[in-house]
Amino acid sequence: MRDRLYSTPALIIRRSDVGEADRLLTIYTPQLGKLTVAARGVRKTSSKLAGHLELFVHTQLQLARGRSLDVVTESRVSDHFATLRSDLDRISVAYYVAELLDKMTPEQSDNSALFRLTRDVLAAIDRESTTARRDVVLRFFELHLLSLSGYRPHFFHCAVCERELDQSADRFSPAAGGVVCANCVARVTGTLPLSLSAFKLLRYLLRGGIDDALALNVSPELAQEAGFILRVALKQVLERELKSVEFLNLLRG
Amino acid sequence: MAIGYEHVTAEPVARLIDEFNRLPGIGPKSASRLAFYLLRAKPEQAQRLAAAIIEMKEKTVLCSRCFNITVEDPCVICRNPGRQVQQLCVVEEPLDVVALERTGEYKGLYHVLHGAISPVEGINPEDLKIRELMDRLKVEPVEEVIISTNPNLEGDATAAYLAREIIPLGVRVTRLARGLPMGSDLEYADEVTLGRALQGRRDM
Numbered sequence: 001m002r003d004r005l006y007s008t009p010a011l012i013i014r015r016s017d018v019g020e021a022d023r024l025l026t027i028y029t030p031q032l033g034k035l036t037v038a039a040r041g042v043r044k045t046s047s048k049l050a051g052h053l054e055l056f057v058h059t060q061l062q063l064a065r066g067r068s069l070d071v072v073t074e075s076r077v078s079d080h081f082a083t084l085r086s087d088l089d090r091i092s093v094a095y096y097v098a099e100l101l102d103k104m105t106p107e108q109s110d111n112s113a114l115f116r117l118t119r120d121v122l123a124a125i126d127r128e129s130t131t132a133r134r135d136v137v138l139r140f141f142e143l144h145l146l147s148l149s150g151y152r153p154h155f156f157h158c159a160v161c162e163r164e165l166d167q168s169a170d171r172f173s174p175a176a177g178g179v180v181c182a183n184c185v186a187r188v189t190g191t192l193p194l195s196l197s198a199f200k201l202l203r204y205l206l207r208g209g210i211d212d213a214l215a216l217n218v219s220p221e222l223a224q225e226a227g228f229i230l231r232v233a234l235k236q237v238l239e240r241e242l243k244s245v246e247f248l249n250l251l252r253g
Numbered sequence: 254m255a256i257g258y259e260h261v262t263a264e265p266v267a268r269l270i271d272e273f274n275r276l277p278g279i280g281p282k283s284a285s286r287l288a289f290y291l292l293r294a295k296p297e298q299a300q301r302l303a304a305a306i307i308e309m310k311e312k313t314v315l316c317s318r319c320f321n322i323t324v325e326d327p328c329v330i331c332r333n334p335g336r337q338v339q340q341l342c343v344v345e346e347p348l349d350v351v352a353l354e355r356t357g358e359y360k361g362l363y364h365v366l367h368g369a370i371s372p373v374e375g376i377n378p379e380d381l382k383i384r385e386l387m388d389r390l391k392v393e394p395v396e397e398v399i400i401s402t403n404p405n406l407e408g409d410a411t412a413a414y415l416a417r418e419i420i421p422l423g424v425r426v427t428r429l430a431r432g433l434p435m436g437s438d439l440e441y442a443d444e445v446t447l448g449r450a451l452q453g454r455r456d457m
């Protein structure tokens with residue numbers, strides 16, 4: 001028989017109220033992927049757990065196996081990301097990150113790289129003090145989330161003929177899932193223009209780690225252009241808009 | 254094939270179970286227990302319950318000023334000339350007004366938002382009574398807005414958003430002190446803790 005209790009690192013990416021004072025938590029873990037678990041009585045002010053199960057915390061959870069849902073018995077927060085939760089712009093970005101991860105991943109499919117990516121991205125959002133730098137972090141997240149979920153966009157080889165791309169490439173095809181070369185452009189419809197700087201930025205972000213991304217100085221306009229391309233690519237995969245985008249756009253005006 | 258209760262339960266009973274099941278905090282088991290209790294209860298009891306539900310729906314409205322639930326519009330608090338119109342306390346739910354009134358510490362007026370900003374649930378500022386709050390601030394002599402949203406991320410996000418909108422109007426914005434445990438709901442706070450949080454509020 002399996003142990004009744006188990007322990008796992010987790011990121012809390014979503015929560016909703018159920019019953020008198022309980023909550024359902026959607027957590028992302030390295031070994032078990034995305035899980036829905038129950039936290040009992042945490043809306044009461046007497047709850048010792050409540051403060052340790054806030055949205056976006058990185059925590060070490062102890063869970064008891066339940067018949068339908070596992071139940072949180074202990075939470076030891078590793079990272080509370082205090083700056084993140086005191087700033088409206090950062091909060092809106094974190095909501096977007098959490099919703100993207102939630103919508104892109106199925107339940108119980110382990111992906112420890114995705115766990116590390118999200119943890120590092122939340123830490124960077126917490127740490128980075130300018131909107132411009134946090135936008136580069138977002139682009140890095142969108143790109144690597146696509147990659148790690150099996151939708152790595154084609155930025156090095158033509159999405160149609162697979163020939164190696166050079167600097168003359170200037171169209172992105174959401175349907176083909178990447179950049180198309182000059183020869184193939186006529187064969188695909190609905191392509192989007194892509195500037196050489198955005199092309200170079202996306203290639204650089206896809207090849208490097210988060211520290212490489214943060215070493216860059218990216219203009220807001222360029223981050224926005226790259227963001228537009230990635231949003232379209234994500235929409236192609238998700239087949240819908242994300243709810244948190246509205247709030248993000250509202251704040252950015 | 255397993256036989257579910259819907260096959261052996263008379264349709265009207267199943268329908269009531271279904272309706273109970275939709276209520277917050279009530280699962281399928283509690284829903285069946287309530288329905289079977291009423292099935293065995295005296296007809297008068299069932300009628301009283303049905304009448305109370307209908308009367309509540311027919312006789313209550315939202316106060317056109319503070320959006321609290323009321324029988325008469327404006328509500329008793331808004332109509333009370335003894336309340337201080339310079340202070341406006343912003344809460345998420347009507348139940349929070351009840352909790353704050355219990356403390357006996359607060360003599361100002363209220364504004365009920367009917368929720369908190371939650372981008373993932375699709376709840377944005379436009380879905381709350383925020384425009385109505387801004388309209389009030391333009392015409393009422395409010396000097397301080399006390400933001401009493403829940404001490405969790407949604408409550409903090411809502412408070413930060415409101416502060417951003419209100420401070421430029423030259424109105425003082427304060428937030429309840431951090432005596433309340435993070436992650437909890439305001440409606441569960443005891444009077445003493447809540448009263449202390451109210452006294453220790455700080456500027457945003």
Ligand SMILES: [Zn+2]
Pocket residue numbers: 158159160161162163180181182183184
């Ligand atoms: Zn090609």
Ligand SMILES: [Zn+2]
Pocket residue numbers: 316317318319320321327328329330331332
């Ligand atoms: Zn009123």
